[in-house]
Amino acid sequence: MKNIMHISQMSFGTLVLGLMAIVGIIFLSGCTKDTLDIQENFPFDVKVMPVPKDIALGETVEMRISIISSGEYAENKYHIRYFQNDGQGTLRYFDHKPYLPNDLYPLMQKEFRLYYTSESFVAQNFDVWISDNFGNEKQLSFQFNNKKLGPIIIGPVR
Numbered sequence: 001m002k003n004i005m006h007i008s009q010m011s012f013g014t015l016v017l018g019l020m021a022i023v024g025i026i027f028l029s030g031c032t033k034d035t036l037d038i039q040e041n042f043p044f045d046v047k048v049m050p051v052p053k054d055i056a057l058g059e060t061v062e063m064r065i066s067i068i069s070s071g072e073y074a075e076n077k078y079h080i081r082y083f084q085n086d087g088q089g090t091l092r093y094f095d096h097k098p099y100l101p102n103d104l105y106p107l108m109q110k111e112f113r114l115y116y117t118s119e120s121f122v123a124q125n126f127d128v129w130i131s132d133n134f135g136n137e138k139q140l141s142f143q144f145n146n147k148k149l150g151p152i153i154i155g156p157v158r
Contacts, residue, residue, distance in 0.1 A: 042071035044078075046130055046138045054147035055124065060117045061144070067110040067130065077133045078107040087124030087144075090117050121146055 049064040067078060081104050082091050090098035092115050099105060107130070118124060124144045131137040 041134045042069050043136050044069040055118045055144040056147035060115050063114045079104050079131050080107050082128045085125040087122050088120040
C-alpha cells in the first residue's frame with residue numbers, strides 16, 4: 001500500500017512538472033525573433049512666420065517654416081510637396097530649382113525657407129504638405145491676393 005501511495009505521488013509530481021515544462025515551452029516559443037522591433041512614432045507640428053497677403057506679378061515672398069517634433073529619432077526624414085490650386089507661380093527652396101507640383105522632395109533641415117514667386121495677375125492659392133517617413137503629414141495653405149501697383153500711365157510715343 002505504501003508503494004502505491006508513493007507511485008501515485010510520484011506520478012502527480014511528474015504530471016505537474018510536465019505541465020510546467022509545456023507551459024514554459026509555449027511562452028518561450030512566442031519569442032522567435034532575435035531582435036526586438038522598437039518603433040517610435042513622433043508626431044510633429046509646423047510653425048509658419050506671417051507672410052504678406054498681397055503679391056504682384058514677378059514678386060517673391062519668403063516663407064519661414066519650422067518643424068516642431070515631439071521627440072527626436074535619428075532615422076526620421078521629412079519631405080515636402082505642393083500643389084497650385086489657383087493662379088500661377090513657382091515655389092522653391094533657397095536657390096534650388098523650382099519645385100514641380102505634387103512631386104516629393106526631401107527636407108534637409110527642420111527649419112527652412114521657401115520662396116514663392118508670382119507668375120499671374122490674379123489671386124493665387126497653393127497647398128504645401130510636409131510629411132515624415134512614419135506617415136504623419138501636415139498641410140499648409142497659402143493664399144495671396146493680386147497686389148495693385150497703381151495706374152499705368154502711357155505717355156505719347158515719340
